[in-house]
Amino acid sequence: MSSVNVTAAIVTYNRLDLLKESLAAVLAQTAYLTHILVINNQSTDGTKEYLDSLTDPRLIVIHASENLGGAGGFNLAVKQFITALADDYVWLMDDDTLPEPTALEKMVSFATTHANIGFTQSQVRWRDVNGPAAYMNVVAPRAFYWQDALITPNNPAIEVVNSTFVSVMIPRERVLAVGLPQKEYFIWGDDMEYTNRLVADEIHKGYLVLNSLAVHKSKENLLPGDIITDTDTDRMWRYDYEYRNRILTARRIGKKELIKTLLRSGVRDLLKILLKGNVAYRGKKAGIIIRGTWRGLFFRPSIESAK
Structure with missing residues (x-):
């Protein structure tokens, strides 16, 4: 050692x-x-x-x-x-x-x-x-x-x-x-x-x-990727990457994980944004989820070798 x-x-x-x-x-x-x-x-x-x-x-x-x-x-x-x-x-x-x-x-x-x-x-x-x-x-x-x-x-x-x-x-x-x-x-x-x-x-x-x-020592103790309760406007742009990146990560795990992620992130989160009461920046957040998820379906960067 x-x-x-x-x-x-x-x-x-x-x-x-x-x-x-x-x-x-x-x-x-x-x-x-x-x-x-x-x-x-x-x-x-x-x-x-x-x-x-x-x-x-x-x-x-x-x-x-x-x-x-x-x-x-x-x-x-x-x-x-x-x-x-x-x-x-x-x-x-x-x-x-x-x-x-x-x-x-x-x-x-x-x-x-x-x-x-x-x-x-x-x-x-x-x-x-x-x-x-x-x-x-x-x-x-x-x-x-x-x-x-x-x-x-x-x-x-x-x-x-x-x-x-x-x-x-x-x-x-x-x-x-x-x-x-x-x-x-x-x-x-x-x-x-x-x-x-x-x-x-x-x-x-x-x-x-x-x-x-x-x-x-993060400023807030938020759940990961919790766009629904987040009220920090300075962070909103990051969720566009969050939803896009989730799709590629799921795709690399397998088809079942991709379907689960689409239903959980693309559909469930969007419905919560639209239907739940007291959601700040509802329209902006809905747009981010739709745009990020859509971008993720066509996001196909290659893996860079370390050798």
Whole structure:
């Protein structure tokens, strides 16, 4: 275990104060951290100047020539991890992620003592390590197997089928096997698609490592993709990508998942928007669902190889 090397990767855009907290938390890890990749998505708030002033030898900063979105930033980070570094794992997170000091150590300890790891992820809390679960980072457990964790004494992890890019660690060999994150998603859903892909062979497994903790300092603790209750007008444009990207993710899982997603996202959500009382921005939201779902049916970007 002492020879394990990990690259942390943070994608940032115009959130300098949060980035400073995230970097401090990553640099405070107790073990295994070898490099920290920061992808700066053309921030205009002093992020470039701040990053250029840092001297920690583990830090590698890439200033993107344009705003690649979160998805493009993670694509670039994982590509850099594969092509320019030789570390064993890449550890992905947004710039509002604050891992606890032993978060990485706990994930590495689990990953190096279990076979066929597709990814591991931290347990994510909202705004404080003693706070509630961060709802947008609650992942789906593997059907039929998750109760084994409840009856096994001192069980260290729960098998899950996907993860978000808020403290998720991926072995190098899995990146080489499945390719890079889908940069064309631009924002939202790229993490679900990618982690689904990492475990799609049903041989490799994803795990929520229970004693690895991270804090997500998002402004609100919303359910993932909850356009119905969201009232933040600054976020509305993102749902166009959310609904488009959901369709491609479902299509890659299979026809049954595609039909389920069309019924759940395209039909059910639209009916709720139209029929439920007290829905803010009803017309705008209905248009986003229809447009995003329609775009998703014709959205067919190829998967980029990591080799």
